[in-house]
Amino acid sequence: MANLFVTILKAVVKGKLHIGELTGLERFMLAQFGLPDRIPTMLAATNIEPYMLDPKYNWKMTVESAEANIALADRVCERFDCDMISVPIWQGTMGMGAADLGTEYKISEERVPYPVGYPIKCKEDIQKIKLPEEATGYLKMYFDLTKEIQRRHPELFLPLTLDGPWDLAMLLRGDDKLPLDMRIHKDYVETDDPVRKEKIRKRGDPDVYPKIMELTTRLAIRHFDLAVKNGLPLLGASLVDQYAASPILSRRDHVRYVLPYIERVWLDHKKQLTIVAPCTSPMEMRKILETEPAGINHQILWSNYIFPTTPEGITLPEYDQPAFELANENKKSFAYIIHGKFLRDATEPEIEALVKRVCTLATEMRTSISLSISAVPPGTDLKKVNFTFDLVKRYGRY
Amino acid sequence: MQTSITEAVRDGNTYDIAELVQSSLDSGAKPLDVLKGMTDGLDQCGKRFEAGEYFLPELLMASDTFTEGMKVLEPHLGQASLGQAGKVLLGTVAGDVHDIGKNLVGFLLKSSGFEVIDIGTDNSTEKFVQAVREHKPDILGMSALLTTTMLGMGDVVKALDKEGLRERTKVIIGGGPVSERFAQQIGANAYASDAVEGVRKTKELIGR
Numbered sequence: 035m036a037n038l039f040v041t042i043l044k045a046v047v048k049g050k051l052h053i054g055e056l057t058g059l060e061r062f063m064l065a066q067f068g069l070p071d072r073i074p075t076m077l078a079a080t081n082i083e084p085y086m087l088d089p090k091y092n093w094k095m096t097v098e099s100a101e102a103n104i105a106l107a108d109r110v111c112e113r114f115d116c117d118m119i120s121v122p123i124w125q126g127t128m129g130m131g132a133a134d135l136g137t138e139y140k141i142s143e144e145r146v147p148y149p150v151g152y153p154i155k156c157k158e159d160i161q162k163i164k165l166p167e168e169a170t171g172y173l174k175m176y177f178d179l180t181k182e183i184q185r186r187h188p189e190l191f192l193p194l195t196l197d198g199p200w201d202l203a204m205l206l207r208g209d210d211k212l213p214l215d216m217r218i219h220k221d222y223v224e225t226d227d228p229v230r231k232e233k234i235r236k237r238g239d240p241d242v243y244p245k246i247m248e249l250t251t252r253l254a255i256r257h258f259d260l261a262v263k264n265g266l267p268l269l270g271a272s273l274v275d276q277y278a279a280s281p282i283l284s285r286r287d288h289v290r291y292v293l294p295y296i297e298r299v300w301l302d303h304k305k306q307l308t309i310v311a312p313c314t315s316p317m318e319m320r321k322i323l324e325t326e327p328a329g330i331n332h333q334i335l336w337s338n339y340i341f342p343t344t345p346e347g348i349t350l351p352e353y354d355q356p357a358f359e360l361a362n363e364n365k366k367s368f369a370y371i372i373h374g375k376f377l378r379d380a381t382e383p384e385i386e387a388l389v390k391r392v393c394t395l396a397t398e399m400r401t402s403i404s405l406s407i408s409a410v411p412p413g414t415d416l417k418k419v420n421f422t423f424d425l426v427k428r429y430g431r432y
Numbered sequence: 433m434q435t436s437i438t439e440a441v442r443d444g445n446t447y448d449i450a451e452l453v454q455s456s457l458d459s460g461a462k463p464l465d466v467l468k469g470m471t472d473g474l475d476q477c478g479k480r481f482e483a484g485e486y487f488l489p490e491l492l493m494a495s496d497t498f499t500e501g502m503k504v505l506e507p508h509l510g511q512a513s514l515g516q517a518g519k520v521l522l523g524t525v526a527g528d529v530h531d532i533g534k535n536l537v538g539f540l541l542k543s544s545g546f547e548v549i550d551i552g553t554d555n556s557t558e559k560f561v562q563a564v565r566e567h568k569p570d571i572l573g574m575s576a577l578l579t580t581t582m583l584g585m586g587d588v589v590k591a592l593d594k595e596g597l598r599e600r601t602k603v604i605i606g607g608g609p610v611s612e613r614f615a616q617q618i619g620a621n622a623y624a625s626d627a628v629e630g631v632r633k634t635k636e637l638i639g640r
Contacts, residue, residue, distance in 0.1 A: 145581060150554075210535075214496070217444065217489035233447040281481070281536070282488045314484075345612040345625060379613040411609045412583060 045070075058117030059191050065367045065402045073393055073430030075423045076118035078408035079110045081374065084124050086416060087113070092143035096124035097172075100179055107183045111190070113416070116423050118404070119190055122183055129176025130197040131257050132205035135163050152208040160245045163206070165252055169260040177264040194266050196257050198275035198309070199295040200283075202250040212246070213282065216291055219243035243291075251295040255302045273299055274310040279340070281314075285322065310334040315341060316356040323364070336361060337369035337406075347376035348388055358401040367402040374410035377418050385418065386425055393429035405430065437466060437501070441473025442480070444493025446500050453504040463508040470501050474543035481540070482628045491539050498542075517545035518638045521569035521601075523555040525576050525584035533607060534575045536627035544631055560588045564597050571634050575607040582609050586618035593619070602637045606630055 045060035047053070049070055056064065056071055064070040084091035084102070087109045095102040107122035123129065126139075126146040133139055136153030154160055169177055184192045197205065203212050215238075222231060222240035234240060254273065262268060277283070278292045288311075300307050312334050313319050319335050338349040338357065349370075361368040370392055377385065389405070396403045405426050407419055437456060440449045456466050477494040480486040486494075522538050538548045551563050564572055572592070576582040585605050592598050602621040605614075606629075615623035621637055624630035 210492070213489040214492050217493050220489075221447075230447070237447050280484065280487065284487045287487070287489070343625060345623070347611045373609075375609050375611045375614070379611050409609060 042067075057189055059189055062118045062191060062404065065404055069400060069402055069432045072432060073396060073426050074118065074404045075116040075426050076120060076369075076404055076406040077110070077114050077116045077419060078120050078406060078410075079107070079114075079122040080120070080124055081409045082110075082416075083412055086410075086412065086414075091124075093124065093126075093146055094141055094143045097126075097128060097141050097147055100175055100182070103179050104182060104186070107187070111187050114423070115420050119187075119192075120406075121192070121195060122190075123176060123179050125172065125176065127197070127205060128172040129179075130202065130205065131166070131173045131253065132197075132202060134166065134171035134173055135206065135253075137205050149205060149208075152206060152211075154207045154211075154246060157239055157242050157245060160242075160249055163249060163253075165256045166260065169264055173257065173260070174264070177261055177266055181265055191270065193270035193272060194258075194261055194268070195272045195274055195310075196254065196261065198273040198278075198299065199247050199250040199254050200275040200278040200292045202253055203246045204277050206250065207246055209277070212243075214238070215243040215246065216283075216287065220287065220291060247292075247295050251298050254299045258299070258303050258307065268303060268306040270308070271306065272308045272310045274334075276310065276312055276334075279312045279314075280318070285318070285325075289325070312340045316353055316360050319357070320360055323360075334369075336366045337371055339369075339371055343373065346379065346384075347373050351391070354392060354395055355399075358396060358399050358403070361401050361403070362399065367404060368396075369404050369406055370396075371406045371408050372422065374407060374414055377407060377422065378411055378414040380418075382418075382421060385422055389422060389425040390429045393426060397430065397432050400432070437469040438473040438476065441470050441494055441497050441501065442476040444477075444490055444497050446493060446497040449497045449501040450504050453501045457505070457508060463505060466505055467509065470498055470505070471543065471545065474498055474539070478540045478543040478631075481536070488536075491536060495539055495542075517547075518570040518634075519547045519549065519567065520571045520573055520634060521549045521551065521563055521567055522573045522575075523551040523560060523563070524553040524607075525560075525574055525581050525588065526554060526556050533627060534573070537573060537575070537606070537624075537630040540627055540631045541634060544635070546634070557584065557587045557591050561591050561595055561597070564592060564601050565595070569601055570638050572601050572603050573630065573634070574603070574605050576605075576610065582607065582614070585610070585620065589619045604630065604633055604637065 041059060042063045045056065045064045046067065048056055048060060049064045061070045061074045065074050084093060084096050084106055087106050091102050091106055096106065103123050106124060110119055110122050126148060128139055128147050137149050138151030139147040140150045141147045153163060180192055180194060218234060218238040219240045222234045225231060258268065273296065275292065275296060278288050296309055300309060313322055322335060338353065341349045341353055343349055357368055407422060437452050440452055453466055474494060477486055477490060481491055520541050522534050524534055538550050541548050549567050549569065551559065574585050574588060576585060589603055604622040604624060605620045606624040610623060612623045622633040624633045
């Protein structure tokens with residue numbers, strides 16, 4: 035990771051002069067600046083059940099043991115032939131910091147850990163949560179694992195990913211409470227009528243939302259500080275607020291009531307962070323680009339992460355061309371994601387038809403894309419992962 | 433006045449709804465007409481959500497407003513009730529506490545006139561079977577966000593078959609990792625890719 039700049043430079047030179055075969059990391063890096071030899075492939079490993087990778091492991095073990103995560107990351111690297119593997123750590127959201135601040139998780143062998151109790155039940159609880167001086171608990175484990183897996187697999191790129199203010203607030207307050215806190219605050223600040231303000235105060239406390247967001251903004255800043263202190267680079271690091279998007283939150287509310295907090299984290303870290311903000315279509319993507327404050331790099335806007343899907347589980351094909359056109363206009367690489375449920379259900383000819391269609395369109399349009407597989411569910415024949423990546427090698431040459 | 437009540441529910445004006453309902457009743461409006469005004473508000477809110485104009489805070493607030501209004505209205509309603517379109521039981525499967533999608537479906541179903549019984553999150557197979565036996569719904573809707581938890585849906589369908597409860601209750605499933613083919617594999621009657629389709633499929637299954 036320390037040599038990432040050297041890797042980028044090497045990739046550009048190798049790619050431009052066609053010297054030797056690109057490594058996966060080089061291919062992925064080159065795709066950020068232009069067209070590599072072929073479309074890079076990526077696997078979101080954290081969504082594959084531990085037991086599917088190795089029957090010896092389960093979720094409880096991966097939450098409790100760093101060694102179990104390291105062993106599973108090794109299995110992933112041995113088994114799948116792709117250019118990039120993202121977050122090969124099996125902890126769910128426990129490594130995002132909230133678990134160390136009072137969010138209660140249910141941990142079992144069968145399920146990814148999930149929050150069942152939230153520490154902010156009323157306004158008074160907000161001030162009880164103190165910013166951590168040091169990384170401890172699950173946050174520290176996440177940092178240590180990222181470093182160790184990167185050390186063991188230098189061919190991989192393991193970018194740091196941490197929750198932003200909104201997603202941290204959802205983990206500390208609960209997803210049924212925070213949207214209502216936001217709405218009551220919004221109603222209060224958007225009226226000048228003192229009678230109405232009084233009525234709003236009788237139904238709820240408009241100060242809860244900004245107090246929570248102030249806390250989680252400072253928390254997000256601190257988490258990235260602690261990552262650096264623990265030896266992780268911010269280059270390629272992402273701040274994720276995946277729940278601050280449609281259909282949970284409108285763009286207007288995102289811009290007015292979430293983005294100012296995100297910007298504080300971004301500015302505090304000298305604009306080095308990539309801000310991950312999902313959107314639902316290339317049309318919305320275009321609108322966001324026209325209205326968002328300049329400078330924030332919306333990485334996940336450049337993917338079909340939450341685009342609507344067909345009954346078979348693939349992105350609506352009519353969205354591909356406008357998305358690729360937008361990527362070309364903005365000189366961005368588009369991350370085309372295949373949801374694992376399509377992989378589980380589809381036959382090999384169906385998978386081939388999809389990969390061929392997407393790759394052919396990207397190569398004909400000269401659009402830099404990567405092809406990723408995420409959320410691989412139980413019941414999926416994992417051989418289909420490498421089958422898909424082999425098809426990219428066949429159809430995805432620029 | 434009905435228009436004001438409809439708008440108040442639609443726009444989540446929970447601050448004024450009790451006053452609006454009371455004043456409507458005081459001025460001689462029939463309780464059932466007031467109720468219709470409120471359900472129209474939910475319906476309009478649901479339609480705006482479908483159109484991408486409203487989002488989760490708007491739905492939660494409209495639902496809260498409806499509940500506040502009902503506190504005033506309910507004592508005046510007598511035998512009149514909601515839910516004439518049919519009865520739907522909703523829940524997320526064991527291990528899954530992600531209920532945003534389920535709540536959206538519940539909200540849209542209520543606004544379409546269904547009686548909705550929501551048994552919440554993280555329900556075991558036994559709890560689903562018990563609830564179906566107790567409430568005798570026309571439709572059972574199950575959702576899962578996690579790839580690990582969706583397998584529980586198949587267990588519930590099997591258990592309902594075993595208990596002879598499938599004659600009366602049809603099963604519809606949804607959630608991120610679920611697909612049409614998965615629904616067929618486990619023997620569910622239908623699959624919905626989102627909340628709006630969930631309501632449409634529910635109406636189809638019930639024959640409306």
